[in-house]
Amino acid sequence: MQKLLLLGDEAIAQAAIDGGISGIYAYPGTPSTEIMEYVQASKLAKENGIRALWSANEKTAMESALGMSYAGKRAMVCMKHVGLNVAADAFINAAITGANGGLVVVSADDPSMHSSQNEQDSRFYGKFSLIPMLEPSNQQEAYDMTRYAFELSEKMRIPVLLRITTRLAHSRTGLETSDAVAQNELRLPDNLRQFVLLPSIARKQYRELLGKQEQLEAAASESGFNRMIEGSDKRLGIIACGLAYNYLLENYTDDKLVNPVLKIGQYPVPLDMVNELYESCEEIIVLEDGYPMIEELLRGMLNKGKSIKGRLDGTLPRDGELNPVVVGHALGKGHEHGSEIPPLVKNRPPKLCDGCSHNDAFLALNEALNAYGRGRVFSDIGCYTLSALEPLEAINSCVDMGASITMAIGAADAGLVPAVAAIGDSTFTHSGMTGLLDAVNNNSPITVLILDNSTTGMTGGQASSAYGRIDDIVRGLGVSEEHIRILKPLRKNHEENTAIIKEELAYQGVSVIIPRRECIQTLNRKMRQKATAKAMNI
């Protein structure tokens, strides 16, 4: 046993290493990124030969992890919540194939959208796919649940979903690890047709999955991650899922909590436990960080049973992250007030760094587009999305990974010509390449800027799957050589860059412009590492 100070993400990574994974697959995405980064930096993981490289996107990551599970070894795959949308095809079908080696999928939700475009709740994916799901309330549970998840996955021959939220992922605390286990030997599935989802086989597999539900519910009763805490005041029963349990306890540091509480950390939720609370209490309040999933199930469509309080009846806010104060209010408690924020305190939104290459690229694009008017730049997800804000105000969309190129195709089809797409190098390899192929096949009159800063910048500078081969990829997809233009986005090249962009905007076919200059953060970090190495005389 060892005591470590770890982020929730790091606790999961350490548990995966101790739990005998042979590989981890992921695409960076806040708040999940640090799981893979921890494994990559782990000496133990290196010694054990654990495979830990970034995948091109969440779908390829999910499928690779499934392949490792097929071969009998334990695998983890990590993503942010919206990444699970990308991986959904593989994810849902992996529930039908089932697992061989333990397979744990980590999805990190972002209630309040600290760094995301929505606050979808991954628990619905767990329910939808009919696989077991774990939701830790603290970092120790994150560690313990990850260890348990691999065992459950192998015992039930099914993938397991671990659902965390930003607050747990990025909060650090001390925790204790337990003894490590060795990696599995290579071992093919007993039934070599298990992973062949031909309709005739899939129907059988699906019935098998349905048949497992009762056992999964029993497992959730026995694991200890769901538990009833007795209370004498039966006027109100409390259901607290995952992190919400902490906010509940925070409100009872001075006085004792006298209501019965059902703490939920594992799904499918055992019906008998919920029923016991429901039957013994006059009303129920449901505390869950995310969508009102349990609350909705308890209310039912007609809401004709006992009073169920939560996000749907306004006892708690319908959206956003929970915190100790909103949970306290829901339980009839007041809270302390500090003083007001003085009006002279101004907003300080995030912005592109000083010296960022995107800044110079968008200044040139803005000027080149002056002749055509505003409102025709479709963009994507990355640091460059900040160019939507003042002072650049250069882009008009940010929807999902890769949507820039394909939305530009549709807008051009509708007559918005030229339509422009702006996408980063990492996002391009994540989901932009197929869209560019569509554009080439359609000969769409669009101009695509692939902003190549040779990194995945927003999440902290992870390797970009392009590895310096953007030009080759673009050429290979069929963009004609004379319309692949490479720029160096620097202030001193502004006139020249603007002129090149203007030329390509005028071209009635697919142009790809590649403003290429390394991310200033990545560059600075490399220089710092060099200085540190020098100081250490390495």
Added chain:
Amino acid sequence: MKKDIILAGVGGQGILSIAACIGMAALEESLYLKQAEVHGMSQRGGAVQSNLRLSSDPIASDLIPEGKADIILAVEPMESLRYLPMLNKNGWIITSINPFDNIKDYPEIEQLMKEIWKQPKYITLDANAMAKDCGSIKAANMVVLGAAVPFLGLKPSSIEAAVKAIFGRKGDEIVALNLKAIYAGRDHTLKQL
């Protein structure tokens, strides 16, 4: 013992290093600790904060409840005021007076200081100048950390051990610089108390 601390600054100013030092020192003393950080988009030059909770008893929430923070520790004066609703009635503001002006409507520093001086309990310090005197302006965050030391209830030996653990791989000179900066901040506060 219980200390709830809001660390405030602008992305890139080094509040996570402050958090790491205090956290490591708390661990040296076998205290419970929870520290919620901000990663991702806001780190790009935006306002950032971290909730750091230390206690001799187990801690439930990763977030400090509104109105319950004991200290606002800020490396930037405007940011020290942004979290006032979090501070309890007897809480201290400890802040650098060096503005980080990366927005177009940044207020006058004199006006900011007047707001800070209106608060019941505060320590203000020219962390940049003090860090420069210690050898490098880069240690300004450690000067601010030092100014909080008299309020943290942690042993000097724990803080030293933490700095060595965190900066050790960068060499002895960096460790010495950071310790010097921390002592400068601490002495500044002790003189004002």
